Amino acid sequence: MAEPIVKIDSISKSFGAFKVLDGLSMQVMPGEKLALIGPSGSGKTTILRILMTLERIDSGHIEVGGEQLYHMQRGGALVTADERHLAKMRQKIGMVFQLFNLFPHKCVLDNVTLAPMLTKGVPKAQAQKRAMELLDMVGMADKAKAMPAQLSGGQKQRVAIARALALSPKIMLFDEVTSALDPELVEEVLNVMRRLADETDMTMLLVTHEMGFAHDFADRVLFFDRGRIVEEGKPEEIFRNPKQERTQSFLKKIIAAGHRV
Numbered sequence: 384m385a386e387p388i389v390k391i392d393s394i395s396k397s398f399g400a401f402k403v404l405d406g407l408s409m410q411v412m413p414g415e416k417l418a419l420i421g422p423s424g425s426g427k428t429t430i431l432r433i434l435m436t437l438e439r440i441d442s443g444h445i446e447v448g449g450e451q452l453y454h455m456q457r458g459g460a461l462v463t464a465d466e467r468h469l470a471k472m473r474q475k476i477g478m479v480f481q482l483f484n485l486f487p488h489k490c491v492l493d494n495v496t497l498a499p500m501l502t503k504g505v506p507k508a509q510a511q512k513r514a515m516e517l518l519d520m521v522g523m524a525d526k527a528k529a530m531p532a533q534l535s536g537g538q539k540q541r542v543a544i545a546r547a548l549a550l551s552p553k554i555m556l557f558d559e560v561t562s563a564l565d566p567e568l569v570e571e572v573l574n575v576m577r578r579l580a581d582e583t584d585m586t587m588l589l590v591t592h593e594m595g596f597a598h599d600f601a602d603r604v605l606f607f608d609r610g611r612i613v614e615e616g617k618p619e620e621i622f623r624n625p626k627q628e629r630t631q632s633f634l635k636k637i638i639a640a641g642h643r644v
């Protein structure tokens with residue numbers, strides 16, 4: 384039986400007096416497509432940011448690809464990770480954010496080649512060849528020389544996905560990647576993610592308010608509430624037959640607001 388690629392064990396995280404994550408544990412299997420759903424402020428984004436090492440944990444342990452994320456072995460003991468260890472661990476993971484975060488003064492192609500060239504020393508010609516393959520995959524090859532300001536939100540987000548893939552991560556994190564988009568642009572981004580899910584064996588974690596997409600995309604759905612996972616299961620179980628009262632009332636509100644689940 385395969386080992387989990389991500390093991391999260393009893394982690395807690397507070398911002399000031401506010402406890403965002405409260406002893407949370409979860410595991411992700413290699414290749415698994417996971418959707419994290421739940422009310423605003425329940426800690427979903429914080430989990431992704433912690434995996435990306437953009438936030439630290441207060442307590443608990445995380446293992447990614449069999450290695451401790453925030454700790455490292457030194458002289459037989461586990462000690463706090465240093466920047467070099469964190470940088471190495473970060474290369475296993477790619478993240479796509481709600482607000483694209485493209486480099487505004489770099490063209491599309493440079494946005495995708497920069498990280499492999501700077502962080503992995505990939506030669507320019509090789510980085511560009513790979514970038515063009517990825518831009519082709521997200522349907523943006525013809526915009527390689529365009530600047531981010533010339534692109535629609537959906538196009539920017541597809542470039543951001545290509546950029547995250549350029550470092551060949553084992554795990555991709557998607558944080559509400561369609562919530563800043565006009566409704567007519569949402570589908571083009573979801574289509575790219577569908578293809579990634581169908582055609583690659585990459586592990587994917589998705590925070591989303593698009594319940595219909597979560598239903599179609601995920602192998603497993605985790606329902607978050609107040610910094611804990613309240614319920615988890617296959618999409619058809621969670622969306623059609625939720626067991627917990629909090630999951631039921633959350634989904635009822637979503638349906639009442641006219642969204643498909």
Ligand SMILES: Nc1ncnc2c1ncn2[C@@H]1O[C@H](COP(=O)(O)OP(=O)(O)OP(=O)(O)O)[C@@H](O)[C@H]1O
Nearest residue numbers: 398403421422423424425426427428429430590607
């Ligand atoms: N850097 C920070 N400083 C202070 N508070 C923060 C910080 N980051 C997040 N929070 C707070 O922590 C809580 C959980 O945030 P998080 O973004 O993880 O929730 P979420 O479940 O992803 O919510 P949403 O669906 O609205 O994005 C929120 O109340 C947020 O305001």
